[in-house]
Amino acid sequence: SQQGEEDPQALSIQEGENATMNCSYKTSINNLQWYRQNSGRGLVHLILIRSNEREKHSGRLRVTLDTSKKSSSLLITASRAADTASYFCATARGSYNTDKLIFGTGTRLQVFP
Amino acid sequence: KAGVTQTPRYLIKTRGQQVTLSCSPISGHRSVSWYQQTPGQGLQFLFEYFSETQRNKGNFPGRFSGRQFSNSRSEMNVSTLELGDSALYLCASSPRRGIERMNTEAFFGQGTRLTVV
Numbered sequence: 712s713q714q715g716e717e718d719p720q721a722l723s724i725q726e727g728e729n730a731t732m733n734c735s736y737k738t739s740i741n742n743l744q745w746y747r748q749n750s751g752r753g754l755v756h757l758i759l760i761r762s763n764e765r766e767k768h769s770g771r772l773r774v775t776l777d778t779s780k781k782s783s784s785l786l787i788t789a790s791r792a793a794d795t796a797s798y799f800c801a802t803a804r805g806s807y808n809t810d811k812l813i814f815g816t817g818t819r820l821q822v823f824p
Numbered sequence: 825k826a827g828v829t830q831t832p833r834y835l836i837k838t839r840g841q842q843v844t845l846s847c848s849p850i851s852g853h854r855s856v857s858w859y860q861q862t863p864g865q866g867l868q869f870l871f872e873y874f875s876e877t878q879r880n881k882g883n884f885p886g887r888f889s890g891r892q893f894s895n896s897r898s899e900m901n902v903s904t905l906e907l908g909d910s911a912l913y914l915c916a917s918s919p920r921r922g923i924e925r926m927n928t929e930a931f932f933g934q935g936t937r938l939t940v941v
Contacts, residue, residue, distance in 0.1 A: 756929040810855045810918040814867035
């Protein structure tokens with residue numbers, strides 16, 4: 712079963728606007744990662760935030776993590792049509808014995824030119 | 825450096841048949857995981873291999889199996905295919921290096937789209 716829920720399930724915005732996606736998870740984690748998937752293809756890693764971090768930036772991406780609320784958000788600023796994709800959060804329990812990721816339900820982002 | 829390679833990209837099989845999917849991880853990566861993606865269940869963890877040993881297995885029936893070879897390449901097999909096995913099967917590899925091995929990203933292949941008819 713999936714660890715987390717993401718909302719919204721779908722998001723439509725215009726180019727230049729910001730997009731915010733939220734992820735909630737259920738158990739303790741070592742890190743939380745965000746991935747992008749274009750049209751049923753492979754997943755591309757976007758950013759990883761550790762459980763002892765609260766905010767992280769990478770280019771136009773900003774991720775926050777609130778372990779007390781077991782939630783994370785991904786903000787894409789100044790969105791582009793090329794950002795159209797599905798976005799998934801994934802949690803890692805953090806063990807030397809596993810790289811297993813538990814994925815959220817995903818947010819489908821549509822950016823209109 | 826070449827990425828994760830999955831073959832074949834597309835596959836159509838009949839109910840009751842079996843299928844083998846292949847995954848070649850990034851050179852130097854010894855950890856390989858498999859995931860099933862369906863519209864209804866989303867991304868589900870299948871199993872994980874490290875140095876030819878299965879470390880974890882998801883909640884899937886015994887019809888789903890896998891293995892890893894000494895060169896880290898991995899295969900997964902599904903026997904007695906059912907319509908519900910139609911899915912995108914994704915393979916991911918991860919580096920395992922030093923004290924950072926708990927905080928490493930996964931590198932995914934393009935997936936194998938399996939259709940069972």
